[in-house]
Amino acid sequence: MTVSANYDAIAKCNKCGFCHVACPIFRATGHESGVARGRLALLRGIIENRVQWNEEMEDPLFTCLGCGACTTNCFGAVPTADLVLEARAEYLDKVGKKPAHRLLFEHLLPYPKRLHAAAKAVALGKNSGASKVANALGLLRIFGRDLPKAEGIVEKLPMSSFRGTIKPGVYPGKGKDLRVGYFVGCGVDVIQVTAGKASFEALKETSKSVTVLENCCCGLPPWSYGDVDNTRKLAAKNMKIFSENDLDVVVTDCSSCASFLKKYAKIFKDDTALDPAGQKNMPKFQDMVEFLSGKSDTKEGDRESQDVGSYYDPHSAGLGEQVASRGENSPVIITYHDPCHAVRGQGVKSESREILKAMKGVEFREMPEADWCCGGAGSYALTHYDLSQKVLDRKIKNLKKTEADILVTSCPACMIQLSYGIRRHGLNTKVFHISEIVEHAKDTAEV
Ligand code: SF4
Numbered sequence: 316m317t318v319s320a321n322y323d324a325i326a327k328c329n330k331c332g333f334c335h336v337a338c339p340i341f342r343a344t345g346h347e348s349g350v351a352r353g354r355l356a357l358l359r360g361i362i363e364n365r366v367q368w369n370e371e372m373e374d375p376l377f378t379c380l381g382c383g384a385c386t387t388n389c390f391g392a393v394p395t396a397d398l399v400l401e402a403r404a405e406y407l408d409k410v411g412k413k414p415a416h417r418l419l420f421e422h423l424l425p426y427p428k429r430l431h432a433a434a435k436a437v438a439l440g441k442n443s444g445a446s447k448v449a450n451a452l453g454l455l456r457i458f459g460r461d462l463p464k465a466e467g468i469v470e471k472l473p474m475s476s477f478r479g480t481i482k483p484g485v486y487p488g489k490g491k492d493l494r495v496g497y498f499v500g501c502g503v504d505v506i507q508v509t510a511g512k513a514s515f516e517a518l519k520e521t522s523k524s525v526t527v528l529e530n531c532c533c534g535l536p537p538w539s540y541g542d543v544d545n546t547r548k549l550a551a552k553n554m555k556i557f558s559e560n561d562l563d564v565v566v567t568d569c570s571s572c573a574s575f576l577k578k579y580a581k582i583f584k585d586d587t588a589l590d591p592a593g594q595k596n597m598p599k600f601q602d603m604v605e606f607l608s609g610k611s612d613t614k615e616g617d618r619e620s621q622d623v624g625s626y627y628d629p630h631s632a633g634l635g636e637q638v639a640s641r642g643e644n645s646p647v648i649i650t651y652h653d654p655c656h657a658v659r660g661q662g663v664k665s666e667s668r669e670i671l672k673a674m675k676g677v678e679f680r681e682m683p684e685a686d687w688c689c690g691g692a693g694s695y696a697l698t699h700y701d702l703s704q705k706v707l708d709r710k711i712k713n714l715k716k717t718e719a720d721i722l723v724t725s726c727p728a729c730m731i732q733l734s735y736g737i738r739r740h741g742l743n744t745k746v747f748h749i750s751e752i753v754e755h756a757k758d759t760a761e762v
C-alpha cells in the first residue's frame with residue numbers, strides 16, 4: 316500500500332482543526348506537524364509532489380503515538396493513525412530501514428525462546444546494576460539515541476519468563492465447556508510475569524481447558540514501524556498455531572495484542588495464503604478484560620453454552636488490605652487507565668469499570684482523561700523519550716487528582732510507563748494489571 320493509494324482518505328481532512336485538542340503530541344509540543352491535520356497535509360503534499368520523501372518526514376511520521384484520539388474528535392473520522400502507519404512503510408522503503416530493527420523483528424520476535432534468552436541477558440545486566448551489558452550486547456541499541464535516558468523506565472526484569480515457568484501446553488480448568496487458548500504477549504512473557512500468572516489462574520477458573528500457546532509476537536511492533544513483511548511472517552506463525560489447536564476463543568491479557576489479533580481479519584483479507592476467514596479452526600479473539608467481565612464473544616458453534624461467564628464474583632470478593640495500606644474501614648481507592656488499544660482499538664471501556672466498581676472494599680474514582688494515551692505506545696518511550704515523558708506527565712497529573720491507592724490497566728506497555736511516571740513523581744500509587752486485582756480479590760474472599 317502506498318500513500319497515493321490513500322489519497323481519498325487523506326483528502327477527507329477539511330483542515331477544521333478539531334483534532335488539535337485531542338492529540339497528546341500536539342498538546343505537548345504545539346507543533347502543527349505533530350497533529351493529524353499537519354501530518355495529513357504533509358502526506359497530501361507528497362502525493363501532489365509538493366513535498367519530497369526525505370529524512371525531514373521522519374518526525375511527522377514517527378512521533379505519532381497511533382493512539383487514534385484524533386479520529387474520535389474528527390467529524391469525517393479520518394483514520395490518521397492508520398494512514399500514518401501505512402506511510403511509514405513507504406518512508407522506510409524510500410528513505411531507508413533502520414537496520415537494527417531487523418534484529419528485533421526478524422531474529423527475536425518470531426522466536427519466543429530467543430526472546431527469553433535476550434531478556435535474561437538484559438535482566439542479568441540490569442538487575443546487577445550493570446545495564447551496560449545489555450548495551451554491549453547491542454540488544455537495546457535498536458531503540459536509538461534516546462536509550463541512555465530511557466534505561467530507567469523498566470525498574471527490574473524477572474529472571475525467568477512466564478513461559479519459562481508455565482510451559483506451553485494444555486492445562487485442565489475448573490469450568491465445563493470452554494477451551495481457551497492463552498496468547499502470551501511479549502511484554503507479559505518477559506516483563507509482567509506476575510500479571511501473566513494471574514491471568515492464567517483466572518482463565519482456568521471458568522474454562523474446561525487452558526492452552527498456553529507457543530505463539531510468537533502478534534506482529535504489532537513491526538506493523539507500527541511500517542514493516543509489512545515481518546508482520547506477515549509473525550501473523551502466519553500465529554495463525555498456524557491457532558489452526559493446530561482446536562480452541563473456542565483465544566484470550567490475551569495485553570490489550571495491544573488483543574486489538575491487533577482482532578485486526579488480522581481486516582489486514583490479511585486480500586492475502587489468499589493468510590486470510591483468517593479461509594483458515595481451519597480460526598478462533599475468536601478476546602481481551603482479558605472482556606473475558607473477566609463475562610461479555611462473551613466466542614465463536615459460534617454447536618456447543619451448548621458459549622458463554623464465558625464472569626470469573627469475578629462481586630458478591631463474594633473483597634479487596635481488603637492486601638493491595639494497599641488503608642485503614643481498616645476505609646475503602647481502597649482504585650482508578651483505571653484505558654489503553655488506547657482497548658478503548659479505541661476494540662471499544663472496550665465499560666467492562667473494566669464494572670469489574671472494579673463491583674468489588675467490595677473499593678471506591679472507584681474515575682481519572683480525568685482516563686482514555687488519553689500515557690505516552691508508552693509500545694517502544695515509543697524508548698525512541699522518543701522526552702516527548703513520551705511530556706505525555707506521561709499529563710497523565711500523572713490527572714492520576715494525582717484521584718488520590719488513588721491503585722491504578723489498574725490492561726496493557727503491559729502502559730503498566731511499565733505508568734509505573735515509571737509514578738516513581739519519577741514520587742507517588743505511592745501501585746500499578747496492577749486487572750487480572751492481578753481480580754486474583755487479589757479472589758484470594759481475599761477465600762481467606
Ligand atoms: S479533525 Fe479531522 S478533518 Fe479536522 S483537521 Fe483534524 S483530521 Fe482534519
Ligand code: SF4
Nearest residue numbers: 338379380382383385
Ligand atoms: S493518532 Fe494520536 S498522536 Fe497521532 S495524530 Fe492522532 S491524536 Fe495525535
